[in-house]
Amino acid sequence: MTKLIQPGTELNLADALPNNEIGYLGQTIQHTVAQLQAALARETDFTRDISHELRTPATVLKMVLSRLSSSQAPDEQTLTQLKQAALQMEQTINVLLALARAESMQLQPLCLLEEIEHCLVNNPRLMRQSELQLQLQVAADYRISANKNLLHILLHNIIDNALIHGSARQIEISLVGDTLTIANPMADDCPTDLLIPGVKSDTSSGIGQGLHIVNRICQRNQWQLTSRQQQNWFYLSIDF
Incomplete structure (x- = not known):
């Protein structure tokens, strides 16, 4: 019986493959098709995003x-x-x-505290702040599986947003359980759409224009991104 595979549908031959050379060949084909589908999805996202952004x-x-x-x-x-x-x-x-690069799918175990400290030290906007209150509470032994390049982009974007839209030179970064939270006081003219993950703000000068790029990276890693406003503070949380 011939089984038709619809375009865009994941190819799954596990139940139909015998445990021999033909089965090994089928598994290889299945893996290759999955790689091609992933590459096509990245190309489609890139084409859409490049025209939009x-x-x-x-x-x-x-x-x-x-x-x-x-x-x-x-x-x-x-x-x-x-x-x-x-x-x-x-x-x-x-x-x-x-x-869009295939390398962005390559993950490695990373010390979260080391990567945050790296992004703080190498952030040009942060280095220009003469008076900054920075509170960092992240366990030194906490590790995550992530792509280092994308993690740095995500952290730089969040730090920039906090500096651009904060009413005071104050940032608090903390890790509770598996949830990283970055908090800062909000300026009176802070765009309200910054509070909505994935919504692009045309008034922001950040690299992701709001939380759009941050949300894309979190989606790629299947991390849960949430944000809230409480007592004139902005809280951005990422659940790893």
């Missing part, structure tokens, strides 16, 4: 460039807008390429 900075560049005159030097505000749009495009491309 780059539309805003590309529009800003076109708008600002249309105002420039060859006979007049651009003012400071125009230069700032151009630099921010170019930086946003560069960072967004790096994030989406990281998600």
Whole structure:
């Protein structure tokens, strides 16, 4: 009896394969098809995201460039807008390429505290803060299975969002059980859509524009992302 496999459906031959050379060949084919489907899914996501994420900075560049005159030097505000749009495009491309590469599926055991400390020390925005209250409570022996590159992108994005939208130079990072929580006071003009994981904020200058990229990385790793606002503080939690 011939079994038809619908496009996009996972190929499962385990129940139908004999325990011999033919079964081994079938398992190899099944593994290859699964790899091809995963690659196609990453390519589809990348094509969709690249057109969605780059539309805003590309529009800003076109708008600002249309105002420039060859006979007049651009003012400071125009230069700032151009630099921010170019930086946003560069960072967004790096994030989406990281998600699309097959290497992003490769996991390794990582010390969470070491990776957080690495991202804190190497965050340029954080290094420019002269007065910052940072509270870090993460067990030194807690380890997670993750892709180091994607984990760094996720942590950098969260830290940047806390610095950009916080009303005070204060960040609290804590781990309770398997849940990592990053908390900071909220500024009065903080976009409300930052409170909704996966919703993209057009007013944010962060690399993920809100929690969009953070949510994508969490989905890739099957981590649960939640956020809440309590007493004018913003809490972002990731359940590993």
